[in-house]
Every structure is written in C-alpha cells, then in structure tokens.
Amino acid sequence: MAFEGLSERLQKAFAGLRRKGKVTEDDVREAMREIRLALLEADVNFGVVKDFVKDVREKAVGAEVLDSLTPAQQIIKIVNDELTKTMGETAVPLNKSPHIPTVIMMAGLQGAGKTTTVGKLSKYLMDNDHARPLLIAADVYRPAAIEQLKTIGNQLNVPVFDMGTDVDPVEIVRQGMAQAALQKNDYVIIDTAGRLQIDDALMTELDNIKALAHPDEILLVVDSMTGQAATDVAKGFNERLDITGVVLTKLDGDTRGGAALSIRAVTGKPIKFVGQGEKMDALDVFYPDRMANRILGMGDMLTLIDKAQQNYDEKQAQEMAEKIQQNSFDFNDFLDQMDQISNMGPMEDLLKMIPGLANNPAAANIQMSPKDIGHMKAIVYSMTPAERVNPDLLNPSRRRRIAAGSGRPVPEVNRMIKQFNQSKKMMNQMSKGNFGGMEGMFGNGIQGRLGKMAMNSMVRKQKKNKKKRLKNAKNFKS
Missing domain, CATH: 3.40.50.300 (P-loop containing nucleotide triphosphate hydrolases)
Incomplete structure (x- = not known):
C-alpha cells in the first residue's frame, strides 16, 4: 500500500496525544511537527504540506477542542477532514456526453x-x-x-x-x-x-x-x-x-x-x-x-463491501449462509472461499480495510501468496468427491494418498485439514451470532463491531453449487 509509511508515522504522532487526557497547545504543536515531517517524507508537495499543517493547527487549538473530554480524537478527526478536503472531498464521476459517443x-x-x-x-x-x-x-x-x-x-x-x-x-x-x-x-x-x-x-x-x-x-x-x-x-x-x-x-x-x-x-x-x-x-x-480513513489507519469498510459485492452473488450467498448454519460446510466451499477472497485482492490488503486491523501487527504478518493457495487447491483436488463433501472420511491412509497425489508432504495435508476444521467451526459460531474470543482481534468498541460485521459479511457471501456436488458425491463410490 502506497501510504503505509505515512500511516505509520501519523499513528506515532497520534499515539502521544492519545496517552494524554488533557492536550495543550504545546502537545498540538509537537504533533503538527511530526505530521509535517510525515507528509514531507511521503513526498507531498511542500506548499500543500504548509497549508495543510496551518489549517489543522488553527482548528486544533480552538477551545472547543482542547477543553473537550476527548481532544485527541477530535484532533484526529480534524486531520481526517483536512486530508479528505486536500484530496477532493468526494468522488467525481466521469463526464458523459448527452449524445453517443x-x-x-x-x-x-x-x-x-x-x-x-x-x-x-x-x-x-x-x-x-x-x-x-x-x-x-x-x-x-x-x-x-x-x-x-x-x-x-x-x-x-x-x-x-x-x-x-x-x-x-x-x-x-x-x-x-x-x-x-x-x-x-x-x-x-x-x-x-x-x-x-x-x-x-x-x-x-x-x-x-x-x-x-x-x-x-x-x-x-x-x-x-x-x-x-x-x-x-x-x-x-x-x-x-x-x-x-x-x-x-x-x-x-x-x-x-x-x-x-x-x-x-x-x-x-x-x-x-x-x-x-x-x-x-x-x-x-x-x-x-x-x-483518508486508510491513511489514518481507520480501515476502509465501504471499499471492502464494494469488493465483496463485486465477487459474490446474493442468492448464492444466502445458500452458503444456510449451509454454514447447518454445519455442512465442505471442502468444495473451502475452494470457493479461497477463490473469491483471492479475487478481492491480497489478504494483507483486505485486512487493512477492517477497522482495528489497519495497523495491527498480527494482521501485517498474515500473508497468503498465490503459490500457497495453489498448494491448498492441489490438496483438495486430490480428494475424491465424497471426501470433499464428507471430511470425516479423511483417515490417515487417505491423507497419505492425498499427499502423494498433490505432491505435498503429509504434515502439510494434516495442517490444511486442521485449518479447514477451524474455519468451519468459527463460521458456524459466527452464523449463530457467537463471536466469542474475537474481541481480542477486533476490540470491543465500534471498530470491533464493524470488524465482526466485515467478517460475517465475508462468511455469508460464498458461492456453491449444492445440487450438482451432492449428486456427484452420491454417484462416486468412496
């Protein structure tokens, strides 16, 4: 992401403000100095930086900000508003002629x-x-x-x-x-x-x-x-x-x-x-x-939702939600999940769009390359149709056969099956509204609720072809 360095620098500037219950003009001045350096390091035009910092400082040292209960949050909001203003306020559509072309x-x-x-x-x-x-x-x-x-x-x-x-x-x-x-x-x-x-x-x-x-x-x-x-x-x-x-x-x-x-x-x-x-x-x-939200580490839920809507069909999403609730999520659905999330972009970029994860070190360490996804697909493709539908069939001998067929070591096959079972369990809990244990990832405030909503949205919107797969599974002798 182009603004990763800028985002980190701004977060450091805001961290000092957040630690203080009361913010003084000196605190604002120090934060503005850090913001100015961060923008210049990001190669922002000097004149733009000068005007930006001047406007933010003037608004941030007002009595209604410094005397408020949450001055740090209000200053961050001012920076967010000024960033948005600098980049143009709102999206501008293409001009369209009244006559073709x-x-x-x-x-x-x-x-x-x-x-x-x-x-x-x-x-x-x-x-x-x-x-x-x-x-x-x-x-x-x-x-x-x-x-x-x-x-x-x-x-x-x-x-x-x-x-x-x-x-x-x-x-x-x-x-x-x-x-x-x-x-x-x-x-x-x-x-x-x-x-x-x-x-x-x-x-x-x-x-x-x-x-x-x-x-x-x-x-x-x-x-x-x-x-x-x-x-x-x-x-x-x-x-x-x-x-x-x-x-x-x-x-x-x-x-x-x-x-x-x-x-x-x-x-x-x-x-x-x-x-x-x-x-x-x-x-x-x-x-x-x-x-502006992404630069300030606030995530980008709307873009994440847009990407999800582009890659998922509402009817198929509803079918998937029902299957998750029935605890019948299988390896075919796991393949669909990998394909659709891959189409939305790199995993690390998607996580940064979720509020609370944008600057989370744990999220930054989550990466899944196309090569990794290819290995996981190879393992699933080496299963029989019956095994994909009924993972309980995967005993040690079947796992050794799958490892040989996919060209992956047995421990990797075992690890992938374990990941599948964990995903299945988590999605079943989420479909019932049980987010137990996820507060540590997302937090308890509004960011936490939005993060959980994003995860739930991703879970619900999966593709499948239920009748065809069940028919293939029944016709195949395990």
Whole structure:
C-alpha cells in the first residue's frame, strides 16, 4: 500500500496525544511537527504540506477542542477532514456526453501505464455502464503500444481501431471516430502517445487531437511511484490541455503516495481513478474520504463491501449462509472461499480495510501468496468427491494418498485439514451470532463491531453449487 509509511508515522504522532487526557497547545504543536515531517517524507508537495499543517493547527487549538473530554480524537478527526478536503472531498464521476459517443482522451508520459489503463477503463465501463467501447490506437511512435492495445482488446472482447505506425495520429483519430459512429459505440477511448518528458511536439499533437475529437474527458495517467514529480507533470499537462481528471497508477507499489495528496491541491483537477495491480479489473473509483480513513489507519469498510459485492452473488450467498448454519460446510466451499477472497485482492490488503486491523501487527504478518493457495487447491483436488463433501472420511491412509497425489508432504495435508476444521467451526459460531474470543482481534468498541460485521459479511457471501456436488458425491463410490 502506497501510504503505509505515512500511516505509520501519523499513528506515532497520534499515539502521544492519545496517552494524554488533557492536550495543550504545546502537545498540538509537537504533533503538527511530526505530521509535517510525515507528509514531507511521503513526498507531498511542500506548499500543500504548509497549508495543510496551518489549517489543522488553527482548528486544533480552538477551545472547543482542547477543553473537550476527548481532544485527541477530535484532533484526529480534524486531520481526517483536512486530508479528505486536500484530496477532493468526494468522488467525481466521469463526464458523459448527452449524445453517443462519449469521448475519453488519455494522456500521460511514457511508462505511466496509459495503455494498460485504457484497457482497465474499458472493463470498468463495460461492467458498470454496460458500455460498448471502441479503442483508438493513436500512439504511432511505440509499435509495441499498438500491439499491446490490440492484445488487451482481444482479451476483453473490445474492438480496437488502428492504422499502423505510418499514419498521422490525428488522421487515425478522425477515421476512428467515423468508425465509432458507424458501429454506434457509446464510448471512444483514445490512447495517445507519451514521451519521457513533456515537449512541444507532444503537446501540439495532443492539442490537435483534442481540437478534432472534442473529448468529454481528458484523463491524465500519472505514475504514483514518481512521487512529487507526478505533481509537476500534472501541472504541465493541465496548463496546456486543461485536463478534466487524473488516474493514478501503481498505487499498490512501494511508493510514498505523495501524488495523491498533492495533485488536487496543485491542479484543482480531481483524481477520478486509481490503479492497483496488473489485472484488468484493478481500477477503482477514487474516494478521498475512504483514502483518508486508510491513511489514518481507520480501515476502509465501504471499499471492502464494494469488493465483496463485486465477487459474490446474493442468492448464492444466502445458500452458503444456510449451509454454514447447518454445519455442512465442505471442502468444495473451502475452494470457493479461497477463490473469491483471492479475487478481492491480497489478504494483507483486505485486512487493512477492517477497522482495528489497519495497523495491527498480527494482521501485517498474515500473508497468503498465490503459490500457497495453489498448494491448498492441489490438496483438495486430490480428494475424491465424497471426501470433499464428507471430511470425516479423511483417515490417515487417505491423507497419505492425498499427499502423494498433490505432491505435498503429509504434515502439510494434516495442517490444511486442521485449518479447514477451524474455519468451519468459527463460521458456524459466527452464523449463530457467537463471536466469542474475537474481541481480542477486533476490540470491543465500534471498530470491533464493524470488524465482526466485515467478517460475517465475508462468511455469508460464498458461492456453491449444492445440487450438482451432492449428486456427484452420491454417484462416486468412496
């Protein structure tokens, strides 16, 4: 997570305030110094940091804060509100034309992830707006860009218009727009050329494409890993093109994340999406308030719920809930659970979205790589259908056979079966509203209740195909 270092520094600054029942102006001044250093280390623009700290300090030293019963919590709330304000208050939707097609022009420096983002945006529009986009390959200076876009188009079943590398990009866009009119595509996404730096030739070409296509959106794709330099890039493109929004890529990388905290304040233009991961569905709407919560270690329940809703079907979730209540959860369901949680993202990232676990050392140590999941699947796939449905059949001899079939050692098979039994027991308790022993993980306050709600939501929303599996199990002789 891009803000991990910043989050840790801010938590240390707040820890000192929390230990004091009464907070003085000197305490606030010391906390502001730590916050200032934390933001600068995160590569946030100096001017943005200066204004941010000034605004927080002015609000934090008011009598209504310092004289309150919980001054530390109120100061944290002020920081949260200011972070949200700095990043743009609320999510900003894509501009949409009243007439088809809506034209989206993508711009950015070479290597920012622009072509990949074109594919991700196409997938987002198809999933959320039932769109039929046309992609225009207007980057003629990097032949690999055209081939990459065509590969992405084939993967997503989205048409790509290209004329090779020997045609002027403006002419490619002209004919691509005509093709979209014939096909009645409701979105056109133009993948333009990038350079290693901003130059006049690049900007003139983009100006000409803008004048021809009259885009409803000009989205600047910025690499988060470039730090404060990303702010300078955004400022340069905005002054020339008057961009309508920003897409931050590689926000999941080992980066300090200062761009997200600086771009809106410097350019006045909203961050509309963030890219986190290589998969085509790894594009998320940017919610400033949710990001502020995550930076401050408060979790991000709404994004966690969004991810769950994207990966689960309500009817199937209800069936799974009933099965858990009947204590008939089996290894087939265990496979589904692993698949669906994997689709939501890395386990360590999901845990950080749960209030109370965002900065919990125990949560930070929980990792499950695709390789680990593959080993667990291999063990389950080496079981017979009857064994998957009825784990009580797994005696020592069967476990040795499963170990041989999966290529995993017997102790690993035993450990995985033990984990399954523990999960089954825990989910059965949770389905009955019994969260005994979980307070130590989540806490007793509102964060604890939200954490338990999140776990319960994840448990309830699992996929299965009950009739088919039971039928297969009955037809198989154990």
